[in-house]
Amino acid sequence: MTTPSTPHPQQYGSVAAPEPHGQGQRTGYVSPVPLRRATLMDALASEWTKIRSVRSTLWSFGVMLALVLGIGTLIGVALSRSDLPEGGSAIALGFVGVLLGIMPVMTLGVMTISSEYGTGMIRTTLTACPSRARVLAAKAIVFAALTFVVSLVATALVSAILVGTLGGRTTAPMWGWATVGVSVYVALIGLFALAIGALLRHSAGSITLMIGFVLLPLVLALFLAATPLGGLQTFLLEYSIPSQLGVFYGTAMAQDAPGGWEALGIMGGLTALFLGLAFFLQDRRDV
Known part of the structure; x- marks a missing residue:
């Protein structure tokens, strides 16, 4: 009885395994790109690329700038120097434009994260960066920083336009609250909207909830004027x-309204609470 010979690999069109060239030498493909652990800076770079490359960012901040600068300029042109109250500051007239400019900022804050859940892009994002906390932190940092810078430019320009057109008493603290203070407050509201978008994962519902959060308390207060409440x-x-935003301009709607630091503390506390809840639920929910 003879033992059948082993067929040569080329007899059936198969590919023979490569011969080892030395003890311990690695075979196969080796990527020339060095491997390293992803960091928060990588996530920040990714989120910055996303937010600056989508049209919603340009449209949202464009509408915000148009509202803040457009309404402020119209007020400055419509009013004359004699129309300004004695001892008043023209900077306070920028309140209306900033209040309306909050709306597109909130919309962008919601869409920064909820749009990825709507399109399914979040799966690709989490494949590239499995740490959900890192993804949410990167989105929050990039969005807050960009919102603060754009708001600061808008409020500084409209304040300069109003003061140059109407004049009036203006001090350094007024400038600070009407520019830096307002910009921080707007960024916090945008972060709060981002947290709501992360919790609800639905753009339309989150935007509607944020609009109600901004306007509903004031509307209810107006209807309660003739009631025992x-x-x-x-x-x-x-x-x-609106009342908390007005304190930065010295135009609070109530006599005992919170001051500027208290308003920032209230909004900062709410934002931290809901962002913390979003971080807590990120790893406990399906994509």
């Missing part, structure tokens, strides 16, 4: 978003 009306007037 005077205490509730006062509370809503003091702590509504």
Whole structure:
């Protein structure tokens, strides 16, 4: 009985395994790109590329700038120097434009994260960066920084336009609150909207909720004017978003409204609470 010979690999069109060239030498393909652990800076670079390359960012901040600068310029042109109240500051007239400019900022904050869940892009994002906390942190940092810079440019320009057109008493603290203070507050509201978008994962629902959060307390307070619920009306007037934003311009809607630092503390606390909840639920929910 003879033992059948082993067929040569080329007999059936198969590929023979490569012969080792030395003890311990690695065979196969080796990537020329060095491998390293992903960091927060990598996530920040990725989120910056995303936010600056989508049209919604350009449109949202473009509308914000148009509202803040456009309304401020119209007010400056419509009013004359004699129309300014004695001892008043023209900077306070920028309040209306900033209040309306918050709307596109909130919309962009929601869409920064909820749009990825709507399109399924979040799966690709989490494949590239499996750490969900790192992804959310990168989105929050990039969005907050960009919102602060754009808001600071808008508020500084409209303040300069109003002061140059109408004049009036203007001090360094007024400039600081109406530019830096307002910009920080707007960035916090945008972060709060991003947290709501991360929790709900639905763009339309999150945007609607944010609009109600900004406007509903003030509307309810107006309807409670002729009711026995005077205490509730006062509370809503003091702590509504328009009233808190007005304190930075010295135009609070209630006599005992919180000051600038207190308004920043309230909005910062709410933002930290809901962002913390979003971080907590990120790893406990499906994509």
